[in-house]
Amino acid sequence: MAVPAYQLRYSARRRTLQLQIKAGQLWVAAPVGLSVRQIEAFIQQKSAWVEQHLSAPLPQVPDWLGLGELPYLGRRLQLKVVIDVLNAWTLEGDTLWLQLSSRNKAVNQRRWMQQLVQQFYASETELWFNTQAPGLAAAMGLRYQAIQSGDFKRKWGSCNSKGELQFNWRLMMAPPWICTYLLVHELAHLQHMNHSPDFWQLVAAHNADAKKARLWLRQNQHWMQLI
Ligand SMILES: [Zn+2]
Incomplete structure (x- = not known):
């Protein structure tokens, strides 16, 4: 050789x-x-x-839309498509229904599916984080202003000086304990706008899984996307 x-x-x-x-x-x-x-x-x-x-192949991104299933907070949702009069999504138990308008051009159907699934994840992101944040923020003695979903390529969340937090919608593809870590992480930025030892100490004090969660994200981020 x-x-x-x-x-x-x-x-x-x-x-x-x-x-x-x-x-x-x-x-x-x-x-x-x-x-x-x-x-x-x-x-x-x-x-x-x-x-x-x-020569080991690079990790492949699963084609979730093609497979007809979606990772969702540690579960798997079945993805079902029906042709209808408008474009919309509905979550029913473990099934995510996508309604695709019969007026969409056939070549655009896949793009519509992707857009609707992303809208679904974004909406769930806001619901999940807005539900979990008040309790955790109170436990940490911190106040935030607002929580929204974000479409970031290279980060999981953000926090600005106005106290507005954003979370990547792709986090809904991860188990809840990963989302909890991210929430503690961004809340901790309300006190420390950096990644100093004090910052990490605050995170660790409120989230015992922090180290494990960071490793999990590094190992799993490649499949947390829609292609
Ligand atoms: Zn950070």
Whole structure:
């Protein structure tokens, strides 16, 4: 095997070579003083492992709309579509009904489905967080002004100096304990507008799952979207 491209990092504290695959790339951590020849000989030795892991497919985003099911607060909803006179959604038990207008162009139906499901998640986001927030805010001794859903690509929530909180609608795809962590996180920003040790201490004091929740989000965020 030819040695694949890799990122090399020397560390004075290291005693042994370490190989890692991160985001589809090979990373090498090496003790100071090891030569490139020695490092590449080691990579050659581990070629079977490297090849297997480098070619592992990137995590796939499930096609929720195509599958006809939606993750929702730790449950699965069945997605059912009916042709009707207008575009709307209705939640009935564990079924989310999508009404699609017969006047929609056929090529746009999928886009309409996506839009309606996103509207459903956004509306549930506002309902869920507005229901949970008063109790938690009181327990933390904090006051907020308003809670809305947000459509963010790279963050789960936000808090501004006016006390307005926003939560990514994609959070409705996660179990409730993840949403609770996010709520505590954004409420804590009412007191600390940063991610200082004091901030994390406040979060931890009101949410024992904070560390686990952050890990869960890192590991699961790839499927929390509509494509
Ligand atoms: Zn934050």
